[in-house]
Every structure is written in C-alpha cells, then in structure tokens.
Amino acid sequence: MERYAVVTGASNGIGMELARILSARGYALILAARRRDRLEALARELPTPAIPVAADLTDPAQRRRLLEVMDGVNVEVFINNAGFGDCGKFWETSPEKEQRMIDLNVSALHSLTKEVLRRFLARNSGFLLNVASSAGLLPAGPYMATYYATKAYVTSLTLAIHRELKEAGSAVYVGALCPGPVDTGFNAVANVEFALPGISARRCAACAVTQMFRRKVLIVPTLPMKAAIALSRFLPRSALVAISARQQKKKFYRKRAGKP
Ligand SMILES: NC(=O)c1ccc[n+]([C@@H]2O[C@H](COP(=O)([O-])OP(=O)(O)OC[C@H]3O[C@@H](n4cnc5c(N)ncnc54)[C@H](OP(=O)(O)O)[C@@H]3O)[C@@H](O)[C@H]2O)c1
Numbered sequence: 089m090e091r092y093a094v095v096t097g098a099s100n101g102i103g104m105e106l107a108r109i110l111s112a113r114g115y116a117l118i119l120a121a122r123r124r125d126r127l128e129a130l131a132r133e134l135p136t137p138a139i140p141v142a143a144d145l146t147d148p149a150q151r152r153r154l155l156e157v158m159d160g161v162n163v164e165v166f167i168n169n170a171g172f173g174d175c176g177k178f179w180e181t182s183p184e185k186e187q188r189m190i191d192l193n194v195s196a197l198h199s200l201t202k203e204v205l206r207r208f209l210a211r212n213s214g215f216l217l218n219v220a221s222s223a224g225l226l227p228a229g230p231y232m233a234t235y236y237a238t239k240a241y242v243t244s245l246t247l248a249i250h251r252e253l254k255e256a257g258s259a260v261y262v263g264a265l266c267p268g269p270v271d272t273g274f275n276a277v278a279n280v281e282f283a284l285p286g287i288s289a290r291r292c293a294a295c296a297v298t299q300m301f302r303r304k305v306l307i308v309p310t311l312p313m314k315a316a317i318a319l320s321r322f323l324p325r326s327a328l329v330a331i332s333a334r335q336q337k338k339k340f341y342r343k344r345a346g347k348p
Contacts, residue, residue, distance in 0.1 A: 090137065092163045094118040094154075096145060096200070097170030099126035101272025102219065105293035106167055111136045113297070118163070120145065120154050121170060143168055146191035148199070155203055165300075166204045168197045169219040173235035173278035175340050186234045193238035198245065201262075205249065208260045217300050218246045220264040222308065225317050227325045231336035236277070243306070251303045263305045265296045268313040283338035 093110040097103035099121035107117050108128060117138040119127045127140035141157050143150035158166075171193045174185050197218060208214030223229050224243035229236030246264040253260055269286035287310055295309040308314045320328055 089162045090116045091120055091165075092116045092158075092161045093165035093167070094120065094158060094163055094204075095167045095169055096120045096154075096196075097219075098130060099123045101274065102267070102289045102292050102296075103132060103169040104272055105289040106296060107134065107138075107170060108296050109293050110165060111138070115165060116159070116161070118154070118157055119262060143198040146188055146199070151196060154200075158204075158207075160243075163204075163207070164213070165215045165217075166200070166208075167217045167219065168200055169217075170196070171219060171238075173232055173274065173280075175232050175235075175278050175280040175336065177231065178233045181234070189234055189238060191310060193235075194241050195241060201249070202247065205260065205262070209258060212259050215261045215300055216263075217296065217307075218242050218262070218264045219296075220246065220266050222266050222268045222313055222317060224264065225266055225306070225308075226320065226328055226332055228329045229336055230329065230333035231340050232278070232280075233273070236332070247305065261300070261303050263300055263303070263307060265292075265307045265309075266298075266317075267296075267309050268316075269293050280336075280339035283335050 093115040095103050095107045098107045098119035105199055107119055109274060111117055111134040116136045118141060119138055120141045121127055122144050124142035127142060131138035131140050139157060141154050141247050143154050145151055172182050172189060174189060204216055220242035221239040223236045224239030243264050244261055249262045253262060269282040269284050270289055270292045271286040272289050275281055292309050296307055299307040313320055
C-alpha cells in the first residue's frame, strides 16, 4: 500500500521543499495550501503520486475536506507547516491579519494535530511534525509580538504532547521544527527583511526530515542558531526580550527605510 506524507503550506518555501524531499524518499504526497495552480505544478513535478488539496486551512470546513482526503489513503507522515508572520508595533498592526495568523498558526495547527494524532494512535505509528520557529523558543518578540506568541504555542503544545506519548508508551512521533531565518516567501508576507542571513528552504527541509526520522523532538537546523538557543538559557528573560526587540527592529527598519 502506497505510503503518504501530508504537507500543509506546500505551495512555497519550506513546505514545497519538504514535499520534494519526502517524494524523493518514496512517499506519495498530499499537498495542501490555498494556491491550487502552484500545488498542481508541484504535483506534476514530483516522482511519486501527489494529490493537491486547495484549501484555506483557517476554515474548519476546508480542514475537514483535507482530513477526508487523508482518510482514503495510508498516511504515515503529517507536517503542519502552513504559517505566516507580521511585523510592527502591536497597537499598529492589522487586527484582521493577526486574527488570520492566530487562526492558521494556532487554531488550524491545534485541530489538525489532534485529528491526525488520533488517527496515528489508533494504529500506534506515524510521524507528526509541527513547524514552529526559533521564535517559539524565546520568551517574546517585540515588533513581531503575535507571531512569536503563536510559535511559543506550537513549541509548548508539541513538547507537552511528546511527553504524553512517551508516558503512554506510544510509538507515534511528534516534534517541532524551530528554524531561524530561511529564505522563502515569509519576508514578503510578514513585511520584513531578515537582520541575519537566511539558510535555503532546501537545507532547512532536509535537516527537518532527517531529524524527524531520528525522532528528535526539537529540531533546530543550524549550528549558530543551536548555539544561540543554548546560550539563551543563561540569560534573564528581560535581556532576551530586549535582544529580540533589537533584532526585530532591524528587520522592520530594513524593510521600511533601508536603515541598518
Ligand atoms: N522563513 C523563515 O524564516 C521561517 C523561520 C521559522 C519558521 N518558519 C515557519 O515555516 C513555515 C513555512 O513558512 P515559509 O517560510 O516557507 O513561508 P512561505 O514561503 O510564505 O510559505 C507559507 C506557506 O503557507 C501557506 N499558507 C499561508 N496561509 C495559508 C492558509 N490560510 N491556508 C493554507 N495554507 C496557507 C502558503 O500557501 P498559499 O499562499 O498558497 O496558501 C505557503 O505555501 C511557517 O509556519 C513559518 O512560520 C519560517
């Protein structure tokens, strides 16, 4: 029976590369995102069968449609990757855009995680990877306050489920991918420019897939980011928030005024 991997947010960036890598490993794919034409183009390119599912995952009815497609096949891997950010002072950013961000990064990921885990637990196997961010390992991110908060939700939820699965003696894997900057469509949507050089989506996805199959619970793709996260444990939370503010402001100004 064909083994399937599901990737949300597969129409661009990290998700598209995750799909390519999993296909090269022999998985058939279910590709979910809103832009149907991009999903169909990717499906044609992949060496294994692929089912494009055009869906806005903030809509519960469209999430249900994705789950129905999954129920017809043997899904072994599910990656909750769709997500986006926004930048600016909290009182100035768009409440509508932030609500969509919470609906996607938190609510959609939360409900898909529960639905998929129940299916995986019923047969005691499966890999579920939630794409968080290095932002989710830090206490807060001024000027990207909502984005950091959504990603903190993802790491917290994932770590808790990982522990529950361990205590239940389950063979089901759950983990969180926590990359630093990756060159994708993220910046254009979040209206920022990275203050640090980004890695390629290909490199990020390759590391994610390797570490997921090694069952690593928190996956941080690069050494400098791993070192920064390790170092952060020795700093007071207030200092970390101040450092995050400085970094986010740089992104913000680079985009708006070309300032360093
Ligand atoms: N790039 C980075 O530096 C970075 C760092 C850490 C974590 N991340 C995380 O990595 C994940 C992937 O982001 P990326 O960097 O690859 O950005 P990206 O290139 O902008 O890709 C985002 C993907 O999410 C999909 N998406 C957006 N809204 C959606 C919705 N309502 N329903 C379904 N799909 C939706 C987009 O497809 P459609 O527009 O076709 O719907 C696209 O395929 C996100 O969770 C992001 O927070 C990124």
